[in-house]
Amino acid sequence: MTDPSLARLRALLLSSLVLPAAALTPACDDKDEEDDTGTGLTDGGADDTGTSDPGCVGEEMILDEAGAPTGYVVCADGAINRVEARAWDPTILAPRCEGTEIDRACEVDADCTAKPHGACIAYNYKGGAADACGCVYSCEKDADCGAGELCIGQGVKPGIVEWSECVPASCEVSADCPSGECGLSAWDDGCGYLVELSCRSDADECRDDGDCPEIACGLGYGEDFFSCQEMSCTPGRPLKVDGLARTAPVGAVQGWAAALAPAVPASRKARRALAAAWGEVGALEHASVGSFARFSLELMGLGAPPELLREAQQAAADEVEHAKLAFGLASAYAGQPVGPGPMSLAGVAPEGRAEAVLAALIEDACVNEALAAAEAEAAAEGCADPVVAGVLRRIAADEARHAALGWRCLAWLLEARPELVPAAEAAFAAQGRRLAARTPGSGHDLAALGLLSPAARARTHEAAWQEVVAPCQAALLSPAGRQAA
Numbered sequence: 001m002t003d004p005s006l007a008r009l010r011a012l013l014l015s016s017l018v019l020p021a022a023a024l025t026p027a028c029d030d031k032d033e034e035d036d037t038g039t040g041l042t043d044g045g046a047d048d049t050g051t052s053d054p055g056c057v058g059e060e061m062i063l064d065e066a067g068a069p070t071g072y073v074v075c076a077d078g079a080i081n082r083v084e085a086r087a088w089d090p091t092i093l094a095p096r097c098e099g100t101e102i103d104r105a106c107e108v109d110a111d112c113t114a115k116p117h118g119a120c121i122a123y124n125y126k127g128g129a130a131d132a133c134g135c136v137y138s139c140e141k142d143a144d145c146g147a148g149e150l151c152i153g154q155g156v157k158p159g160i161v162e163w164s165e166c167v168p169a170s171c172e173v174s175a176d177c178p179s180g181e182c183g184l185s186a187w188d189d190g191c192g193y194l195v196e197l198s199c200r201s202d203a204d205e206c207r208d209d210g211d212c213p214e215i216a217c218g219l220g221y222g223e224d225f226f227s228c229q230e231m232s233c234t235p236g237r238p239l240k241v242d243g244l245a246r247t248a249p250v251g252a253v254q255g256w257a258a259a260l261a262p263a264v265p266a267s268r269k270a271r272r273a274l275a276a277a278w279g280e281v282g283a284l285e286h287a288s289v290g291s292f293a294r295f296s297l298e299l300m301g302l303g304a305p306p307e308l309l310r311e312a313q314q315a316a317a318d319e320v321e322h323a324k325l326a327f328g329l330a331s332a333y334a335g336q337p338v339g340p341g342p343m344s345l346a347g348v349a350p351e352g353r354a355e356a357v358l359a360a361l362i363e364d365a366c367v368n369e370a371l372a373a374a375e376a377e378a379a380a381e382g383c384a385d386p387v388v389a390g391v392l393r394r395i396a397a398d399e400a401r402h403a404a405l406g407w408r409c410l411a412w413l414l415e416a417r418p419e420l421v422p423a424a425e426a427a428f429a430a431q432g433r434r435l436a437a438r439t440p441g442s443g444h445d446l447a448a449l450g451l452l453s454p455a456a457r458a459r460t461h462e463a464a465w466q467e468v469v470a471p472c473q474a475a476l477l478s479p480a481g482r483q484a485a
């Protein structure tokens with residue numbers, strides 16, 4: 001049974017192909033025939049990566065740079081657990097605010113008094129010039145942190161923090177947990193590291209990154225069990241550089257937050273999860289502006305007609321609004337302004353090869369923006385907060401138009417260069433394999449607050465692939481569809 005919102009999305013994308021109804025009907029109404037997309041995607045549910053839990057075998061204490069015990073052990077399978085508390089050096093070595101930055105939430109360390117060990121640092125990411133200042137807080141011991149938080153220092157796992165930092169924790173040490181393991185979750189979802197501590201349990205679907213084919217094993221947004229995480233921070237059209245999504249750093253930057261007043265949950269953990277999730281969405285929407293700017297240049301390089309260029313420019317403007325909406329929600333949940341800092345432009349250049357433009361067009365627009373539209377619509381349907389649901393519906397409608405633009409561009413490109421059809425078929429097949437290879441977790445989510453669980457996202461993506469992308473692909477790439485186009 002086709003979801004009505006997916007049926008609408010499919011109709012919109014098919015209409016963008018400007019194919020006569022006679023050419024479209026068989027491909028679109030024939031969903032029960034064999035999958036001819038080469039994707040291997042089926043109606044089956046998410047792959048269950050359930051593991052029998054042998055606990056921590058062969059544990060070894062992790063030592064810091066000075067050779068002192070960190071209080072964390074690593075098991076033979078790579079899982080890391082906290083077994084004892086220790087004090088950390090609270091020094092924050094990051095460059096301080098110089099007073100010349102454009103956005104300054106603070107000027108000097110003495111302005112940062114919300115918690116102990118504050119410093120007013122200049123945001124200076126990825127080699128870009130600092131143009132914002134904000135307070136960050138280090139910690140020396142757990143008592144420096146708020147309720148439900150613990151102090152974690154450098155050296156436990158590479159890259160998780162630049163200084164000792166308070167992180168959410170539902171256990172203090174392994175002895176607190178029925179499983180005997182207070183596990184460390186630290187994974188980068190494509191926009192930054194999320195660090196948290198929680199008891200390992202039989203509900204866990206993985207123990208270490210090695211169990212997961214994609215990014216990492218960790219706790220998902222608002223979840224209390226370990227499961228395979230993916231690069232969830234990629235709604236819509238990413239700005240890819242060398243295959244990775246490029247985003248600006250997110251921090252206490254003013255001027256980007258739309259004035260929104262969602263219902264703010266009382267739970268600190270839920271607030272943090274929502275602020276982090278929407279901050280990451282904002283960073284990706286912000287990056288989409290650059291992605292469309294680059295795409296406009298690529299269209300010009302291919303000799304595209306003016307309608308496509310105008311729509312690409314309009315889509316970039318939509319992404320500015322999406323970023324403001326997402327940062328508006330992040331700011332409301334965080335209780336302070338959240339926005340993007342300077343973005344590194346290293347390696348960001350338009351692609352001159354038609355084959356490369358085609359592959360990116362298929363992945364970023366025809367597939368990702370269609371999936372993003374379906375995902376935003378599904379999240380809106382389950383969201384009880386009318387403010388958040390309104391944001392999600394606006395994003396869903398715009399992403400659907402962006403996906404339609406992508407399909408129009410693809411139709412034009414294949415008409416202009418029919419020799420690219422085999423490359424297009426290969427690119428769609430690769431996208432199908434990418435989606436089919438995902439092994440999402442299941443269980444808890446913050447659906448009522450507008451965040452789909454990884455499992456719900458995967459189900460939505462799979463349905464959108466089957467009911468939207470695959471029929472459009474068939475309509476465009478089948479001999480009859482191509483001839484009609």
Ligand SMILES: [Fe+2]
Nearest residue numbers: 236285319322
């Ligand atoms: Fe967007």
Ligand SMILES: [Fe+2]
Nearest residue numbers: 236237399402
């Ligand atoms: Fe978009």
